[in-house]
Amino acid sequence: MKSISLDITKAAQFLKKDTVKAYAPQVKAAQEALERGTCPGNDFLGWLHLPSSVTPAFIEEIEECAKTLREKCEVIVVAGIGGSYLGARAVIEALANSFSWLINDKRNPTIMFAGNNIGEDYLAELTDFLKDKKFGVINISKSGTTTETALTFRLLKKQCELQRGKAEAKDVIVAITDAKKGAARTCADKEGYKSFVIPDNVGGRFSVLTPVGLLPIACAGYDIKALITGAVDMEKATSPAVSFENNIAAQYAAVRNALYSQAGKKIEIMVNYQPKLHYMSEWWKQLYGESEGKDHKGIFPASCDFTTDLHSMGQWIQEGERSIYETVISIERPNRNMLFPHDDENLDGLNFLAGKRVDEVNKMAELGTRLAHVDGGVPNIRISVPELNEYYIGQLIYFFEIACGISGNVLGVNPFNQPGVEAYKKNMFALLDKPGYEAESKAIKERLAQE
Numbered sequence: 001m002k003s004i005s006l007d008i009t010k011a012a013q014f015l016k017k018d019t020v021k022a023y024a025p026q027v028k029a030a031q032e033a034l035e036r037g038t039c040p041g042n043d044f045l046g047w048l049h050l051p052s053s054v055t056p057a058f059i060e061e062i063e064e065c066a067k068t069l070r071e072k073c074e075v076i077v078v079a080g081i082g083g084s085y086l087g088a089r090a091v092i093e094a095l096a097n098s099f100s101w102l103i104n105d106k107r108n109p110t111i112m113f114a115g116n117n118i119g120e121d122y123l124a125e126l127t128d129f130l131k132d133k134k135f136g137v138i139n140i141s142k143s144g145t146t147t148e149t150a151l152t153f154r155l156l157k158k159q160c161e162l163q164r165g166k167a168e169a170k171d172v173i174v175a176i177t178d179a180k181k182g183a184a185r186t187c188a189d190k191e192g193y194k195s196f197v198i199p200d201n202v203g204g205r206f207s208v209l210t211p212v213g214l215l216p217i218a219c220a221g222y223d224i225k226a227l228i229t230g231a232v233d234m235e236k237a238t239s240p241a242v243s244f245e246n247n248i249a250a251q252y253a254a255v256r257n258a259l260y261s262q263a264g265k266k267i268e269i270m271v272n273y274q275p276k277l278h279y280m281s282e283w284w285k286q287l288y289g290e291s292e293g294k295d296h297k298g299i300f301p302a303s304c305d306f307t308t309d310l311h312s313m314g315q316w317i318q319e320g321e322r323s324i325y326e327t328v329i330s331i332e333r334p335n336r337n338m339l340f341p342h343d344d345e346n347l348d349g350l351n352f353l354a355g356k357r358v359d360e361v362n363k364m365a366e367l368g369t370r371l372a373h374v375d376g377g378v379p380n381i382r383i384s385v386p387e388l389n390e391y392y393i394g395q396l397i398y399f400f401e402i403a404c405g406i407s408g409n410v411l412g413v414n415p416f417n418q419p420g421v422e423a424y425k426k427n428m429f430a431l432l433d434k435p436g437y438e439a440e441s442k443a444i445k446e447r448l449a450q451e
């Protein structure tokens with residue numbers, strides 16, 4: 001089996017000679033701290049050897065549950081937000097037919113995502129859509145109390161029970177949550193739902209290889225064994241025993257820290273040339289944004305879908321403030337083979353492309369863009385993925401996770417907490433008069449009256 005690979009040469013050229021290599025001892029120390037559990041946030045390191053600890057029995061249990069949901073549901077709604085949502089969506093969208101929504105494929109249920117916003121129109125339209133559908137729900141929340149998800153789940157639970165009856169609804173509602181704490185656990189135990197546990201020591205954004213990601217991915221019909229195998233192989237390929245020169249996660253962590261602190265590159269743009277990878281970038285943004293953006297430090301993770309966004313953000317990237325660098329995920333071989341046709345009249349003047357694969361045009365767009373952006377002062381990191389399948393996506397996921405853990409440690413933050421996410425929640429609860437927030441409610445109302 002091949003492996004994803006990393007090319008940092010077009011980024012390193014923006015740094016003084018050997019700068020990236022000079023990070024090797026720091027990166028090694030950071031990875032050893034993860035390994036020994038001596039780093040900040042060491043109670044959240046359950047993801048580190050998660051792939052290699054997944055057992056066949058566990059995969060079987062997930063697949064069994066997915067089979068039941070697939071048999072009993074036309075639509076499966078996955079309710080979750082942040083780390084309880086983005087990984088599953090990233091993998092499913094990367095693997096799915098781009099038009100799976102519109103294809104009436106009786107073999108596979110439609111997978112929908114909700115509980116990740118509070119849009120009244122969205123929720124009303126979702127409930128309208130589900131009105132005549134045999135649907136099930138996977139309710140995912142580690143805390144079991146996240147407002148967006150809890151609010152959506154209450155609506156979906158009621159609708160499901162109304163449409164299918166309480167007994168049948170029980171068989172098509174699954175909870176993925178903490179083993180003991182939280183409202184989602186209380187509800188699952190009381191109602192007798194099938195449930196899976198999110199391990200205590202795995203934070204939301206590192207949880208895609210737990211049931212949080214695996215169950216929705218299996219429900220969509222994808223091979224979770226291959227996904228885990230890819231992650232296991234990357235776990236081996238990036239182990240602390242591997243030298244810096246051969247460890248792509250160590251190199252990625254080093255080069256991004258070097259660009260940030262030695263070259264003033266404060267923004268990393270994750271770029272893809274395949275629209276199916278849009279949500280992979282969304283997952284990556286959450287992983288790196290929540291892990292590194294703290295203590296008034298951290299690279300701002302942004303993303304663009306090329307070539308689409310070359311016609312919107314391309315100008316800024318080429319000639320705007322030089323505070324950015326790009327990381328490109330390039331898929332070596334598309335799964336489909338489409339040749340551009342010849343046309344006798346050649347009215348569009350495109351016969352110079354006749355007989356070429358569409359992907360050849362895409363690859364030349366990628367190369368041309370890299371040359372232009374590097375000339376324009378934008379360092380370029382390239383991650384090459386042999387093809388879009390479960391195995392290589394598993395590799396990619398673990399690569400980004402381990403690199404994130406190392407990178408956050410090199411930056412000197414705790415990559416595994418997210419204290420900043422609480423600020424808006426506290427205000428929202430105070431404004432909504434949530435019981436327990438009386439003092440905050442009073443204070444926030446007084447403050448608003450003065451503004």
Ligand code: PA5
Nearest residue numbers: 082083084141142143146204205
């Ligand atoms: O990475 C994280 O910890 C967060 O993004 C959470 O996943 C997100 O806030 C959802 O939390 P919960 O799973 O508790 O509903």
